[in-house]
Amino acid sequence: MTKWLRLLAALVIVLVLDFPLLFLLMTSFKSDVDISAGQFRWAFRPVLDNYRHIFANPAFPLWHYLGNSFVVASGSVALTLALSIPAAYSMARLRVGGAGLSSWFLSFRILPPIVFALPMFLLVRFYGLADSVWSLLIAYLPANIPFAIWVLRSFVRELPVDIEEAAAVDGASPARVLVSIVLPLLRPGIVAVGILTFIFSWNEFLYALMLTLQRGATMTVGTARFVTGYSILWGPISAAAVVAAIPMLTLGFLVQRFLVRGLTLGAVKG
Amino acid sequence: MRGDRLRLYSKLSIAPAIAALCLSALYPFLFSLRLSFTDATTYNFTDVKWVGLRNYLYVARDPGLLYSLFFTLFFACVVVIIELVLGYAIALLFDRGFPGRQIMVTLMLVPIVVAPMVYGLSFRLMLNSFIGIIPYYLDRMGITVDFFGSTWSSIATLVVIDVVQWTSFVFIILYSALQNFPPELREAALVDGASWLEAVRYVVTPVLKPTLWIAGILRFVDALKVFDTVFMTTGGGPGNATSSLSIELYNRTFNQFRLGEMAAFSVVVLLVVSLLLKPTSDRLEASYRD
Numbered sequence: 001m002t003k004w005l006r007l008l009a010a011l012v013i014v015l016v017l018d019f020p021l022l023f024l025l026m027t028s029f030k031s032d033v034d035i036s037a038g039q040f041r042w043a044f045r046p047v048l049d050n051y052r053h054i055f056a057n058p059a060f061p062l063w064h065y066l067g068n069s070f071v072v073a074s075g076s077v078a079l080t081l082a083l084s085i086p087a088a089y090s091m092a093r094l095r096v097g098g099a100g101l102s103s104w105f106l107s108f109r110i111l112p113p114i115v116f117a118l119p120m121f122l123l124v125r126f127y128g129l130a131d132s133v134w135s136l137l138i139a140y141l142p143a144n145i146p147f148a149i150w151v152l153r154s155f156v157r158e159l160p161v162d163i164e165e166a167a168a169v170d171g172a173s174p175a176r177v178l179v180s181i182v183l184p185l186l187r188p189g190i191v192a193v194g195i196l197t198f199i200f201s202w203n204e205f206l207y208a209l210m211l212t213l214q215r216g217a218t219m220t221v222g223t224a225r226f227v228t229g230y231s232i233l234w235g236p237i238s239a240a241a242v243v244a245a246i247p248m249l250t251l252g253f254l255v256q257r258f259l260v261r262g263l264t265l266g267a268v269k270g
Numbered sequence: 271m272r273g274d275r276l277r278l279y280s281k282l283s284i285a286p287a288i289a290a291l292c293l294s295a296l297y298p299f300l301f302s303l304r305l306s307f308t309d310a311t312t313y314n315f316t317d318v319k320w321v322g323l324r325n326y327l328y329v330a331r332d333p334g335l336l337y338s339l340f341f342t343l344f345f346a347c348v349v350v351i352i353e354l355v356l357g358y359a360i361a362l363l364f365d366r367g368f369p370g371r372q373i374m375v376t377l378m379l380v381p382i383v384v385a386p387m388v389y390g391l392s393f394r395l396m397l398n399s400f401i402g403i404i405p406y407y408l409d410r411m412g413i414t415v416d417f418f419g420s421t422w423s424s425i426a427t428l429v430v431i432d433v434v435q436w437t438s439f440v441f442i443i444l445y446s447a448l449q450n451f452p453p454e455l456r457e458a459a460l461v462d463g464a465s466w467l468e469a470v471r472y473v474v475t476p477v478l479k480p481t482l483w484i485a486g487i488l489r490f491v492d493a494l495k496v497f498d499t500v501f502m503t504t505g506g507g508p509g510n511a512t513s514s515l516s517i518e519l520y521n522r523t524f525n526q527f528r529l530g531e532m533a534a535f536s537v538v539v540l541l542v543v544s545l546l547l548k549p550t551s552d553r554l555e556a557s558y559r560d
Binding site: 004006009010011013016017020021023024027036039079083084086090091094096097099101102103106108110111112114115117118119120121122123126138141142145146150153154174175205206209223237244245248251252256259260263264266267268269 | 275276279280281282283284286287288290291293294295297298299301302305315316360363364366367368369370371374376377378379380381382383384385386387388389391392393394395396400401402403405406409434435437438439442443446447450481484485488491494495497498501502515516519520523529532533536537539540543544547550551552554555557558559
């Protein structure tokens with residue numbers, strides 16, 4: 001009996017915490033009239049107008065925003081992994097840098113990004129990168145690299161060290177050990193870090209807002225820009241937010257097993 | 271010979287990551303450090319005059335900047351405490367088990383992967399005084415609240431938004447810690463006649479304390495960065511009541527064009543937050559070492 005009560009309580013909690021997204025989902029299927037007919041109402045006739053509006057409206061280049069988000073997120077994943085895997089391996093196994101270096105890395109993750117936003121804004125314009133995806137690829141590095149290094153380091157540490165030592169005794173260089181032995185074993189960690197980096201970069205808002213306008217704008221900024229002005233097109237905006245959120249839900253569920261380790265930068269194994 | 275090669279490899283393997291951070295964070299920081307001693311504006315930030323510490327004096331005297339620092343600290347403390355309590359309570363509820371728990375855990379993770387900007391947007395719609403769902407129900411109960419009208423209602427609204435989005439973060443960390451909790455320990459307490467609540471209070475919580483700390487610290491670090499949800503709802507208002515550090519810097523940079531002053535503020539915030547969060551990185555490093 002009490003276990004059913006607990007289920008009921010859990011259902012209520014989940015409903016409350018997920019409600020903002022569910023509410024946008026519902027709104028995205030409402031017609032203009034049903035959204036703004038004087039006051040809120042539950043009953044409505046579901047329509048696809050809002051999705052039609054955002055997918056085929058020259059004033060809202062949805063595919064352009066989605067494309068930018070995809071380029072920025074996957075580019076961030078590639079850059080972050082390429083820069084972080086060798087560093088994480090050396091820090092975990094060869095004890096390079098010690099606690100000082102890993103704290104130095106971490107400090108960039110901990111600091112609010114706004115403290116770099118002003119100089120970033122100016123430098124990006126100075127080097128002609130304003131309103132481009134390149135500016136975002138650079139701007140996301142200070143958050144992504146420390147994250148990746150910390151989490152990957154905790155994955156490396158759990159691999160059995162014997163094989164690596166045997167290979168080293170046989171004369172394999174550290175680089176060779178990393179590529180041939182560690183990388184295949186590290187695959188779950190790499191996938192987890194990659195997907196989480198993708199999600200962070202896709203969802204990022206502050207830098208995207210400051211550094212891009214239109215040409216380099218991502219999905220989050222594109223949607224937010226829809227809001228400002230005199231009237232807010234709630235239907236299309238809700239549809240755009242849902243389109244931005246759905247891929248992240250899918251990716252999130254894929255890394256559910258490693259989510260705790262990722263969220264705690266490897267500090268809690270989960 | 272081998273030692274030399276190993277040292278060379280060590281250096282080569284970490285150099286790219288360090289170089290990337292120097293380019294993307296350290297260089298911008300040094301650039302703003304330089305700006306902070308000049309009279310730069312948005313229109314002119316290359317050909318500038320040195321003004322010594324004038325910008326720092328401006329920052330020290332500006333009540334708005336100081337307010338945003340204290341508001342952000344206050345906001346972070348409040349949300350962290352609420353999220354820790356709620357997250358832990360929900361984790362304990364889930365830990366006791368019920369049918370369909372796996373699906374419920376998955377659904378609990380939704381807010382963590384959805385962009386904060388989307389949550390902010392949704393709350394803006396839900397709280398809209400004409401078409402929002404929340405004023406609609408409050409109205410039927412005879413209550414009229416202007417959520418973004420007064421200082422305290424705006425702050426409370428932002429706290430609620432943050433709690434709705436990030437309680438899941440605390441929950442999932444503590445839930446997985448509870449799942450890994452040694453069952454013998456808890457059973458021993460229950461066999462000794464302790465109630466479930468006593469077992470939680472005297473056996474489970476002390477063991478979970480380091481995990482609670484980590485969850486709280488990480489939430490605190492992120493709460494200090496709050497921007498997206500504020501930007502989408504109050505924009506920092508009414509007045510500057512909900513102007514977090516990020517919002518304050520953003521608004522001033524784009525509305526007032528005072529680059530030198532804002533660069534000085536950036537530097538001050540960086541130093542204050544670094545000092546404040548130094549124990550954080552030590553704590554995380556320590557938990558990696560054990």
